[in-house]
Amino acid sequence: TRGKTAHGAMPELGINAIYLAAEALGKIQHFEPGAPHPLMKKPTLNVGRISGGLNINSVPDQTQFDVDIRTAPNLQHATIRQNLTTALGNTVTISTLVDLPAVLSEAENNWITHVYRRCQPLHARPVEAKIVPYFTDASLLLPALGNPPCVILGPGEPAMAHQTDEYCLLTRLAQAETLYGELLTDWQVMQ
Incomplete structure (x- = not known):
């Protein structure tokens, strides 16, 4: 103003x-x-x-x-x-600082369902798609990569983001490292 x-x-x-x-x-x-x-x-x-x-x-x-x-x-x-x-x-004069699209992949996509299957052993309940309302670099990267299917997948708890006492369990980090390695190998084989 x-x-x-x-x-x-x-x-x-x-x-x-x-x-x-x-x-x-x-x-x-x-x-x-x-x-x-x-x-x-x-x-x-x-x-x-x-x-x-x-x-x-x-x-x-x-x-x-x-x-x-x-x-x-x-x-x-x-x-x-x-x-x-x-x-x-x-x-009021409005100027845009950042304008990026929302990211959404089809839950039925073969790669997405494969990722769910790989993640299932790490969870007590069935893995299902969830939508999260936070920023991801995927909104920048996906168009540059031809819009491949995308999953936001990490070892942390979304509710902990930007909290004063944010943390991630070391056991979850180790599980994520193994999972990421498996998914990279799977992606190469599936291509």
């Missing part, structure tokens, strides 16, 4: 960019990016960072905030951006 600087003792001579941002943030809190995907959860939107003003004794002429939006394959990013621009009005 852009405002107009003025002395803090004369705020009526300025336009407070932080107030403009506060109004926009209220609108963002209730903005719906789009309909949920049949397999994925509802798209999410989160304001993760904000900064504004130069000092305490002047009216701030600029405020910047960053919004993280997680979408699904059924949503068009250009439409979301246009709808958000319309909802926020002309007091």
Whole structure:
């Protein structure tokens, strides 16, 4: 948001960019990016960072905030951006930092089902597809590799991501190392 600087003792001579941002943030809190995907959860939107003003004794002429939006394959990013621009009005200028597509492979794909079979001995319950709402480098790599089937597969617990006490058990790391080796060999044989 852009405002107009003025002395803090004369705020009526300025336009407070932080107030403009506060109004926009209220609108963002209730903005719906789009309909949920049949397999994925509802798209999410989160304001993760904000900064504004130069000092305490002047009216701030600029405020910047960053919004993280997680979408699904059924949503068009250009439409979301246009709808958000319309909802926020002309007091907010939007610029895109990163715009990457959601990643989704067919669960029935031969390679994907093979990976499930390899993973099954490591789990007490049947392995089934799950959708996770976090970023993966696959959104960059898959188009460059011709869009092969993709599985996000690691030894950690998704609920631990970005937690203060995040950890991964060493036994799980060793199991993952063995599993990855088997999958690499299988991929070479199946090609």
